[in-house]
Amino acid sequence: MPPDAAAGGAPREIMIKTLRYRPDVDSKPAWQTYRVPFTEDMSVLQGLQYIKDHLDGTLSFRWSCRMAICGSCGMMIGGEPKLACMSVLRDYYPGELVIEPLAHFPIERDLVVTVGEFVKKIESIYPYLIPKTARRLDEGEYLQTPLQLARYETFSDCINCMLCYAACPQFGENPDFIGPGAMALLQRYNGDSRDGGEEKRMALVHTENGAWSCTAVGYCSEVCPKQVDPANAVNQNKTRSALDYFLRFLGRSVDVRSAPPGGGAP
Amino acid sequence: MSGARPYIRPIEPLWWARPPYLAYTLREATGVAVAGYAVVLLAGVISLASGEGAYQAWLDFLRSPWSLALHLLFLIGILAHVWTWFAIMPKTMPRLVIGDRVVPQSWITAAGLAVAIASFIVILLLAKWVQP
Numbered sequence: 001m002p003p004d005a006a007a008g009g010a011p012r013e014i015m016i017k018t019l020r021y022r023p024d025v026d027s028k029p030a031w032q033t034y035r036v037p038f039t040e041d042m043s044v045l046q047g048l049q050y051i052k053d054h055l056d057g058t059l060s061f062r063w064s065c066r067m068a069i070c071g072s073c074g075m076m077i078g079g080e081p082k083l084a085c086m087s088v089l090r091d092y093y094p095g096e097l098v099i100e101p102l103a104h105f106p107i108e109r110d111l112v113v114t115v116g117e118f119v120k121k122i123e124s125i126y127p128y129l130i131p132k133t134a135r136r137l138d139e140g141e142y143l144q145t146p147l148q149l150a151r152y153e154t155f156s157d158c159i160n161c162m163l164c165y166a167a168c169p170q171f172g173e174n175p176d177f178i179g180p181g182a183m184a185l186l187q188r189y190n191g192d193s194r195d196g197g198e199e200k201r202m203a204l205v206h207t208e209n210g211a212w213s214c215t216a217v218g219y220c221s222e223v224c225p226k227q228v229d230p231a232n233a234v235n236q237n238k239t240r241s242a243l244d245y246f247l248r249f250l251g252r253s254v255d256v257r258s259a260p261p262g263g264g265a266p
Numbered sequence: 267m268s269g270a271r272p273y274i275r276p277i278e279p280l281w282w283a284r285p286p287y288l289a290y291t292l293r294e295a296t297g298v299a300v301a302g303y304a305v306v307l308l309a310g311v312i313s314l315a316s317g318e319g320a321y322q323a324w325l326d327f328l329r330s331p332w333s334l335a336l337h338l339l340f341l342i343g344i345l346a347h348v349w350t351w352f353a354i355m356p357k358t359m360p361r362l363v364i365g366d367r368v369v370p371q372s373w374i375t376a377a378g379l380a381v382a383i384a385s386f387i388v389i390l391l392l393a394k395w396v397q398p
Contacts, residue, residue, distance in 0.1 A: 023271035080286075106272035114272045147366045169287065172277035217290045218354050235358040 011037040014089055015096040016047055018059065021107045029107060032056075033096070038089040044097070045073050045084035048111075061111040068225055071161030075111050076100040081166035081223045104165055104172040117175065118162055121182040125204060129189060130197030142194040152191030155184045155233050157226040164220035164230045170213050177213035178204065180220035180230030187233035190240075202244060211237040293350035299343025302336070352378035 016036050021029040034051045042050075045063055052059050064070040066085045073084040077099055078092060089097065105113035131142065164180035165171050171179045178186075186205070190198045205211045214234045221231040282291045306328075313320040327333050355378050356371035363369070 021273050023273070024269060029273060029275070103275070104277065106274045108270065108272055147363060150363065150366075150368050151361050167286075169277070169281050172281070215290075215294070216354050216358060217287065218357055219286050219290070221357060222286065229357070231354075231357040232361075236360050239358070239360065 011039050012093060013037050014047070014093050016051065017096050017098050018048075018051075018111065019100040019107075020059070020110050021101075022058070023109060036089075038093075040090055042089050043085050044077055044082075044087040044089055044092075044099070047089050047097070048084060048099070059111075060109045069159060071159035074102050074161040074163045074166070076103055076166065081163035083161060083163070083225050086225055102162055102166040104168070104175070105162070113162075115162070118160075118165065118179075118181070121178050122160070122185060125178075125182055125186040125189075126197050126200050127185055127189065129192060129195050130200070131194065132196030144193055148193040151193075152188050154226075154228050155188035155191065155230075158184050158188070158228045158230075159226055161225065163223045163225065164228075167217075167219040167223045169217060169219075170215055174209070174213055176209045178210055180214075180234055183211065183214075183237060184228050184230040184233040187236060190237075202241065205237045206241050206244070211235075211241050214238065289350050289353065292346050293354065296343040296347035296350070299340045300347055302340050303344070306337075306340075348379070348382045352382065 013035050015033055017031055017033045019029045020026070020032045034055050036047050036050050036055070038047060038050075043066070045066055048059065048061050049063075052061075061073065061075070061084070063073040063084065065072070068083055068086045071083075074081060075084055076082075077084065077087050078097060081102060084099075099111065101107045101111045101113045105115070105118075108114050135142065158181060160181060162181060164184075168177075168180055171177045183205075186201050189195050190201055211234055214231075216231065216235060218231045221229045224230060281287055310321075310324050313324040352375050356374040359374070361368050362374065
């Protein structure tokens with residue numbers, strides 16, 4: 001899409017410096033700079049699309065929805081983990097805009113990172129509701145109060161963009177750490193009053209690569225484009241894991257989730 | 267995937283020494299000041315148990331310029347620790363629900379800081395009151 005001068009005034013030009021890595025020809029990543037005309041309303045993603053359409057068709061990057069819901073276009077923009085579609089070129093003008101692939105992930109090609117391990121982590125946390133007691137259709141739905149919803153609701157907003165992983169130095173040091181995103185999803189189910197799968201998931205939380213690799217840096221929550229607050233999810237699980245540890249000496253476990261007032265849900 | 271040859275970039279060794287990680291580094295490093303205060307107080311308790319001479323020596327140490335300089339460092343460290351610790355506190359606890367609403371995290375940080383400031387003032391007044 002060439003910048004339309006009528007849409008946002010006369011186009012200016014910004015220098016975009018991106019990290020390139022072509023596994024078939026490069027032994028290691030190298031920088032390449034492009035001069036990109038842009039208008040007031042153009043996102044960084046649109047800048048990359050301009051490069052691909054007009055300057056260099058070999059530049060690879062992921063994108064899909066271009067409106068911050070698919071979570072595909074996460075990259076390091078000016079050194080910070082951001083969605084390319086949620087960042088605008090004018091914020092980086094007149095300086096040089098530096099774009100790199102998401103930190104702490106292996107680079108597949110140019111701005112595309114390897115997501116396989118992340119997907120495995122998501123799969124490992126039982127990412128679905130496991131009912132406490134099975135119900136027949138004629139017994140009706142599983143009910144939940146607004147208060148019970150509020151306890152986990154933001155954790156269900158994750159779009160798997162992995163910006164939190166690029167923000168997390170502990171994940172950078174130890175790629176086996178389950179990480180903020182998968183932990184937020186885990187808490188989305190563990191925190192749900194209708195769910196009964198907590199015991200299975202806690203086995204993962206208790207491990208060194210579970211909640212205990214986190215040192216409460218907190219930057220993951222700052223970069224989250226959906227205000228999921230993964231730092232809170234991980235640290236709630238530290239508390240829960242410590243509680244489980246001490247309760248085992250008493251030979252019991254406790255359900256910290258509140259019972260439904262009025263007894264609506266199972 | 268054929269032809270895949272993922273490139274692994276090493277993590278920057280000094281990541282903790284630059285923003286946005288500075289507040290975290292400051293919080294963890296100033297934990298030493300908290301431990302330092304505890305050691306000084308513990309030394310006081312041990313010297314108190316060891317007899318009058320030892321206790322007097324501990325009091326003399328507290329009045330020495332070295333001790334004053336050390337305590338000034340501790341104070342700066344504690345202030346930084348209090349500030350950064352209460353900033354992260356809401357992340358480390360379950361969602362606090364009052365009535366049927368989740369309490370905003372900024373309120374929890376503000377409440378923590380308010381308690382810290384109130385404690386500081388009470389201890390200062392107490393110190394003034396017991397002064398001979």
